[in-house]
Amino acid sequence: MRLATWNVNSIRTRIDRVTAFLERGDIDVLAIQELKCREDQFPWQQLTDAGYEVAMVGHNQWNGVAIASRVGLSETSIGFPQTPAWGDDQVSEARAIRAIVGEKVGLPIELWSLYVPNGRELDHPHYAYKLQWLANLKEHIAAELAERPDAKISLVGDFNIAPHDEDVWSMEFFEGKTHVSQPERDAFFAFLDAGLTEVTRERVTQYTYWDYQQLRFPKNQGMRIDFVLASPALAELVTGAEIDRNERKGKGASDHVPVIVELE
């Protein structure tokens, strides 16, 4: 089974690139982030025509996550217990969706498509929100793993954290900025402490994001912030991982590229 995750930065703008990628990459399951649309604006038809079932959540023009699968899709749920709300008016944001995929090929996986809050600035309320969001999600996953140690669980998506110095093109540039701070990194490592493995790092060393500005892509000044985490029972089934770097080229590219994992 081929599983991918991709922050598309607007599914409406990128739908043709998405369907082309699914075909070219022979992708069975795609976790999507930054849909930037509501349910009634989502391009259902194109994905259905391509043979995929889709579960999505999108409240407005921001955030939005989805799972598209051609190998089964069931038991969809949105968010997680104790999902923090954002801001003074306590808005519920569309940043996490979960479903069981792969049952049609005898490999049922509990898959989470995640768009971790950005954080904005180290002293911004969004930063505290980001850390709380990560901590509460980790608690939920840790409890699940404690109850079912053999569960095949995968957390994928845009984590908006560069866990190691080599995951950004310049630590000097990111001094004092979000994504590289120790509390964010600790929040990420807490998932590993809970028993998950980041199955991409040992197989892919490239960045997954390059800013649109300043010729960041041609200069290869990027960040590694999109990951595939897997529970022990799932991690042992991973046989390969790659990114689709070509997807960042040309007019109309997302600023993130797909991260692909091969299972069994």
Added chain:
DNA sequence: ATGCCAACACAATGTTGA
């Protein structure tokens, strides 16, 4: 070679992203 910010809402700028 990838190429010098983009997408959204809304109607001129403001928000968000990382």
